[in-house]
Amino acid sequence: MASLSGILQRPVVAASAVAIASVSADFHDKLRPSSSSETCNSLEQSNPSLSESLQETSSSWVSRISVSKLTDLSFVTRIRMPVPNVSIPFPYTGPNCCSMVSSPVLLNLYQSAELAKTAKPVSSSYTIPPLTSDVLYRWHLPEPDTIDVSGVSDCSSAKSRTVVVLLGWLGAKQKHLKRYAEWYTSRGFHAITFTFPMNEILSYQVGGKVEQDIELLVNHLAEWLEEEHGKNLVFHTFSNTGWLTYGVILEKFQKKDITLTGRIKGCIVDSAPVAAPDPQVWASGFSAAFLKKHSVATKGFTSLSETDAETTVGTRNAVEAKPAITELALLLVLEKFFGVVLNYPSVNRRLSDVLSVLTLQQPSCPQLYIYSSADKVIPSGSVESFIEKQRRSGREVRACNFISTPHVDHFRNEPKLYSSQLTNFLEDCVLTCCKHSS
DSSP states (O other), X not given: OHHHHHHHTSOHHHHHHHHHHHSOTTTGGGSOOOOOOXXXXXXXXXXXXXXXXXXXXXXXXXXXXXXXXXXOOGGXXXXXXXXXXXXXXXXXXXXXXXXXXXXXXXXXXXXXXXXXXXXXXXXXTOOOOOOOOOOSEEEEOOOGGGOOTTSOOHHXXXXXXXXXXXXXXXXXXXXXXXXXXXXXXXXXXXEEEEOOOHHHHHTOBTTSHHHHHHHHXXXXXXXXXXXXXXXXXXXXXXXXXXXXXXXXXXXXXXXXXXGGGGGEEEEEEESOOOOSOOHHHHHHHHHHHHHGGGSGGXXXXXXXXXXXXXXXXXXXXXXXXXXXXXXXXXXXXXXXXXXXXXXXXXXXXXXXXXXXXXXXXXXXXXXXXXXXXXXXXXXXXXXXXXXXXXXHTTOOEEEEEOSSOOTTOHHHHOHHHHHHHHHHHHHHHTXXXXXXXX
């Protein structure tokens, strides 16, 4: 790991130079726009052919970059790149506790990625934004005008006894989940928004602070469910981070009280899953979290001009955005890094346990998967494969492919379609009494 850390601690600009030297002249020609099919799958139907046309372009283009020159980076010492010297304390990792990532290494990489965002040269006075802690989770009450104080409405009663737990994506903050919480509270539901501070993710340890935070949420939910008979939960997860968090919650529910999982009436999975410890997916997720709006992951399919569209036959007249060279270099380094980290015995064993729960021990409640063929973090083929496995196991599954929207950005780009999917799903798994009475 010493040589790997040495590579990672160098500025991302150095890796960019390597990427430029290693990428062939026809690199971008290999990234062809991919075609898409119909948008949404119904409850009874699936669309296994949806990702077949995307399979070739969804393969790891990062893996096609030569890394032979990564072993010779002596020229980097001649590159003047001011990197802020930030000292952040992290928990001690003892001999019996394996940290998932080397936190100072990823923080240094994060700082270099921040520097790479600016188009103009930066001065040495540049300071990295502080990694301030965010609220762990927040409870959002239903809006007053949605509550039936008379208690006559069965619909209002069902909503007031249901909490929707929103589990954020990697790097998400409370403000990012606010619009989703408001959607639920404006319709009479309680909502809880749960996010991890980025510094906790970077200093993750098996059984450490992150899982202790989840334990706090689990205890809170269990206490609320025990207060009154008839209270229920709906989970709404985002990306693989939110989905894996849901898996840990299920695991803890099963250990605490197996009847708790029976109170889960539905699960909505947005932009996930990849049910395997895939280094490419982890690299893409961390790259998107580091670069934020500068990442290609925030770009979906863009429409071609009329001139370009005339030359496009048998496609959706859309073109796929391509990552910048600096992002390619960052992805390359992260993919190699997670290729090592995800094979640590303790990390691999913990991930396998959680993935087993999510694959084989899901509650019997309905599931809704919202994803996109344009997602550059979570391949649509992986989502569709998992959906088919869940269906074969007897689960009630719905799915909607938004085709052209970016990772965890379907609601903002297609609010009407997103809202209709949520409304129909909630009516069937939570508000069945309302449908029968109408």
